[in-house]
Amino acid sequence: MATSVDKFHDECGVFGVYGDANAMQLTYMGLYALQHRGQESAGIVVSDGEKMIPFRGMGLVSKVFKGTRVERLNVGHLCIGHVRYSTAGASLLKNAQPFVAEYSRGSIAIAHNGNLINYNELCTRLEDEGSIFQSSMDTEIILHLMARSQKLKFIDTLIEALKQVKGAYSLLVMRQNALIGARDPNGLRPLVLGKINNSYVLSSETCALDLIKAEYVRDIEPGEIVIIDKDGLRSIKPWEKTDNNFCIFEYIYFSRPDSVINGKSVHQVRKAFGAQLAREVRIEADIVIPVPDSGVSAALGYSQASGIPFDYGLIRNRYVGRTFIQPMQIIRDLGVEIKLNPVPAVLAGKRVIVIDDSLVRGTTSRKIVGLLRHAGAKEIHFGLSSPPIAHSCFFGIDTPNRKDLIAADASSEQIRKYLQADSLSYLSHEGMLKAVDSKEVAFCTACFNVNYPLKFNYKQADSRLPKKIIDEEQLELV
Numbered sequence: 001m002a003t004s005v006d007k008f009h010d011e012c013g014v015f016g017v018y019g020d021a022n023a024m025q026l027t028y029m030g031l032y033a034l035q036h037r038g039q040e041s042a043g044i045v046v047s048d049g050e051k052m053i054p055f056r057g058m059g060l061v062s063k064v065f066k067g068t069r070v071e072r073l074n075v076g077h078l079c080i081g082h083v084r085y086s087t088a089g090a091s092l093l094k095n096a097q098p099f100v101a102e103y104s105r106g107s108i109a110i111a112h113n114g115n116l117i118n119y120n121e122l123c124t125r126l127e128d129e130g131s132i133f134q135s136s137m138d139t140e141i142i143l144h145l146m147a148r149s150q151k152l153k154f155i156d157t158l159i160e161a162l163k164q165v166k167g168a169y170s171l172l173v174m175r176q177n178a179l180i181g182a183r184d185p186n187g188l189r190p191l192v193l194g195k196i197n198n199s200y201v202l203s204s205e206t207c208a209l210d211l212i213k214a215e216y217v218r219d220i221e222p223g224e225i226v227i228i229d230k231d232g233l234r235s236i237k238p239w240e241k242t243d244n245n246f247c248i249f250e251y252i253y254f255s256r257p258d259s260v261i262n263g264k265s266v267h268q269v270r271k272a273f274g275a276q277l278a279r280e281v282r283i284e285a286d287i288v289i290p291v292p293d294s295g296v297s298a299a300l301g302y303s304q305a306s307g308i309p310f311d312y313g314l315i316r317n318r319y320v321g322r323t324f325i326q327p328m329q330i331i332r333d334l335g336v337e338i339k340l341n342p343v344p345a346v347l348a349g350k351r352v353i354v355i356d357d358s359l360v361r362g363t364t365s366r367k368i369v370g371l372l373r374h375a376g377a378k379e380i381h382f383g384l385s386s387p388p389i390a391h392s393c394f395f396g397i398d399t400p401n402r403k404d405l406i407a408a409d410a411s412s413e414q415i416r417k418y419l420q421a422d423s424l425s426y427l428s429h430e431g432m433l434k435a436v437d438s439k440e441v442a443f444c445t446a447c448f449n450v451n452y453p454l455k456f457n458y459k460q461a462d463s464r465l466p467k468k469i470i471d472e473e474q475l476e477l478v
């Protein structure tokens with residue numbers, strides 16, 4: 001049985017290397033750094049120039065590639081990898097990525113971060129025309145569309161397929177001798193280009209480049225496709241018009257704080273969110289504490305801007321991972337108590353401002369308030385470094401249906417009462433955009449203001465998105 005998770009969930013992470021004899025090992029390390037983007041399955045496909053060798057499994061990177069498996073796959077200079085948290089399709093091995101397919105033009109492997117919102121429509125059409133799908137993953141649709149293309153050049157089949165799908169994708173495509181990276185025309189999910197010696201690297205985040213000591217070159221642009229092969233790197237932009245709707249939640253929560261996105265440090269942006277919240281909401285208090293780890297950067301920013309001392313009033317148990325399947329009822333019942341422990345020496349008798357990045361269902365935050373009170377806090381002021389979340393996401397983020405989002409219908413005062421906090425403060429929408437301070441990049445902020453960047457029947461989708469099927473046997477408490 002799955003416990004409900006009181007956070008928006010990361011989607012997936014992709015990583016690929018072209019031109020390095022240790023491509024497999026570099027990809028393995030890259031996936032390690034991207035583990036926060038998906039913990040349900042991991043996979044790698046390596047090319048030796050003639051054939052592709054896939055290896056995929058359920059669970060964390062360390063489990064999937066344990067022992068000598070990594071060395072045995074170290075056979076080529078070209079490799080792509082994927083970590084997955086299922087936002088579409090069940091949590092089953094058949095849905096683990098990268099996908100590999102053989103078709104009339106040869107072998108192809110594909111790794112996808114995002115979500116295709118017209119999947120159901122395209123899938124129904126293709127099945128009516130005779131296609132048989134091997135998985136319930138939206139990514140597979142791209143392979144089917146490519147296989148049906150009448151275009152002569154491989155890259156044109158990919159462009160034709162991508163022009164038929166709608167939604168968010170940061171995509172890695174591998175042929176026996178080429179690595180291709182593509183970002184959707186709205187640029188919803190991140191994808192960066194790096195270099196290590198004379199080899200190219202594509203990654204969801206720069207933290208993975210840092211781990212392998214690769215240099216960050218630039219972000220792949222919205223609607224850009226880069227082709228990396230023996231002739232070097234070529235960039236094409238097949239869309240007449242591209243928009244910039246980068247997911248602002250990558251800054252708020254999803255990306256690692258040590259990553260740089262669109263040239264901005266995620267940690268610094270989070271600190272700016274906290275500082276802006278402190279400027280918007282003045283509270284008399286003795287200490288500022290974060291909900292670890294997601295609230296640490298914003299709490300630091302809040303503390304520095306307000307002059308109220310920062311401290312650790314909650315300690316996270318490092319050995320309870322983000323995996324949401326708990327094997328024993330007694331542990332499921334404990335919930336947040338097993339993950340977070342209050343520090344009475346810091347909290348007793350104090351007026352406490354506790355900072356978290358966002359409020360989704362509110363159930364965890366209510367428990368946190370209870371923990372802090374039990375530890376002796378005199379006042380508890382809950383601060384969020386983002387505005388109220390009132391709408392679901394359809395772009396590769398696992399979110400509850402709208403009715404389960406606490407801010408969808410309740411007022412701030414009703415939510416404060418539910419949390420049993422002395423006050424509740426959200427960062428304003430304007431304040432959030434001011435803190436990001438970006439002239440070059442525009443943002444998707446739809447989960448706050450329903451301003452979805454693509455035309456789609458979101459109301460209908462909210463009620464019909466498939467519920468995930470979780471196979472308990474395949475996941476473990478970490």
Ligand code: SF4
Pocket residue numbers: 008188247248249250392393394395397444445446447448
């Ligand atoms: S709806 Fe929210 S989580 Fe989804 S892409 Fe937009 S900003 Fe990101």
